[in-house]
Amino acid sequence: MSLETKLKQYARLLIRTGCALKPGQEVLLTAPVEAAGFARMVVEEAWNAGAGAVTVEWVDDTVTRLKYLHAPLSAFEKVPDWLALQRNGTVERGGIILSLEGDDPDGMAGVDPSRFTAWSRASHRDCKAFYDGMDLGRNVWCIAGAATPRWAKKVFPHLSEGEAVEKLWEAILSTARADGPDPDKVWREHSAAFQRRVALLDARQFDALRYTAANGTDFTVGLNKDHIWAGGGAQTVDGVWFFPNMPTEEIFTTPHRDWAEGIVHSTLPLNYNGGLIEDFWVKFEEGRAVDCGAAKGLDLLKSILAVDEAAAHLGEVALVPHASPIAQSGILFYSTLYDENAACHLALGKGFPECVKGGLEMDEAALREHHINLSATHVDFMIGTADLNITGILPDGTETPVFCDGNWTGEFE
Numbered sequence: 001m002s003l004e005t006k007l008k009q010y011a012r013l014l015i016r017t018g019c020a021l022k023p024g025q026e027v028l029l030t031a032p033v034e035a036a037g038f039a040r041m042v043v044e045e046a047w048n049a050g051a052g053a054v055t056v057e058w059v060d061d062t063v064t065r066l067k068y069l070h071a072p073l074s075a076f077e078k079v080p081d082w083l084a085l086q087r088n089g090t091v092e093r094g095g096i097i098l099s100l101e102g103d104d105p106d107g108m109a110g111v112d113p114s115r116f117t118a119w120s121r122a123s124h125r126d127c128k129a130f131y132d133g134m135d136l137g138r139n140v141w142c143i144a145g146a147a148t149p150r151w152a153k154k155v156f157p158h159l160s161e162g163e164a165v166e167k168l169w170e171a172i173l174s175t176a177r178a179d180g181p182d183p184d185k186v187w188r189e190h191s192a193a194f195q196r197r198v199a200l201l202d203a204r205q206f207d208a209l210r211y212t213a214a215n216g217t218d219f220t221v222g223l224n225k226d227h228i229w230a231g232g233g234a235q236t237v238d239g240v241w242f243f244p245n246m247p248t249e250e251i252f253t254t255p256h257r258d259w260a261e262g263i264v265h266s267t268l269p270l271n272y273n274g275g276l277i278e279d280f281w282v283k284f285e286e287g288r289a290v291d292c293g294a295a296k297g298l299d300l301l302k303s304i305l306a307v308d309e310a311a312a313h314l315g316e317v318a319l320v321p322h323a324s325p326i327a328q329s330g331i332l333f334y335s336t337l338y339d340e341n342a343a344c345h346l347a348l349g350k351g352f353p354e355c356v357k358g359g360l361e362m363d364e365a366a367l368r369e370h371h372i373n374l375s376a377t378h379v380d381f382m383i384g385t386a387d388l389n390i391t392g393i394l395p396d397g398t399e400t401p402v403f404c405d406g407n408w409t410g411e412f413e
């Protein structure tokens, strides 16, 4: 199959499976100008599937960077009326939000971080309907990758630009399980495997998970009473199945805020605020990170833990098999969409209310009472290895193997 044919197939997969587009529905597509060729294929597939309207919001990394460097702070404190109207209007009409990500990983280096904070605050205020539509399950949304030259050169610095872009496209297609003859079928099976494992884990209600690996990881994390596992596809309140992230390999929940003991070692560099933290470890006591070390970037690691009091506690536990295509690719993508699906990970900071029964209806006090961590930050870091063992521990002390040598085992296989 030529790259062109595979890209058409990928565009179709995003529209039909990722977004589950229904005839007459609107699509708001965000796309990098440098991936315009692929964005046009997505637009064509949206019309082929019967879209009622297709609007493209083009993103230009250079133009965005110039704004972040030179615009007055006031430009980040309010979303332009037309943009808020476009975003809010699309979700209010039941539209789909599809984002193609191809950001230059270094595109925002040196930008004053208070501008991101100001824009994020303004966006959530002025585009409230837009974010609520996605957060509260009213609208379908999907984020997927699209290769761009600067991103490709970051991932494959030794190749020419043309070769790097082609190689990145191949990596995007294979990790999104979109390079075979029938990707929609592959995704139906992928989705069924997720649903089966999520149901098994939910039914088990482990009290805690214990992690061990030869790199020194020896760690136990507690799970909340009535915790809920999530992963794979998502469902809107109207019952439409879609995939918020393509690729997706993780099954995750929110751990007990005050129950984590032992040491975890990182197994992939962590890209944070434009800097890299490498070969690091974190030691936990009673849920709190009490010590840490790093071969590189220790100050950055400490800055994450210091964002607020809750940043030194965990908000996410995610299980990703070592056999997954992203892990097997061995590529560091410098993009959370890919890298967080490469290995088992934990996240420091904010937990997910939807990962405990009734959590979406709880106020902050109730969430705290249910040991959900509340923080302004959420930073994933990878701890999966080819020899990682994970054991589920039941309240009576019974142990059940969940992962053996980096992959699902026993009933979870």
Ligand code: ZN
Pocket (backbone or CB within 6 Å): 250, 252, 316, 318, 340, 345, 380
């Ligand atoms: Zn995750």
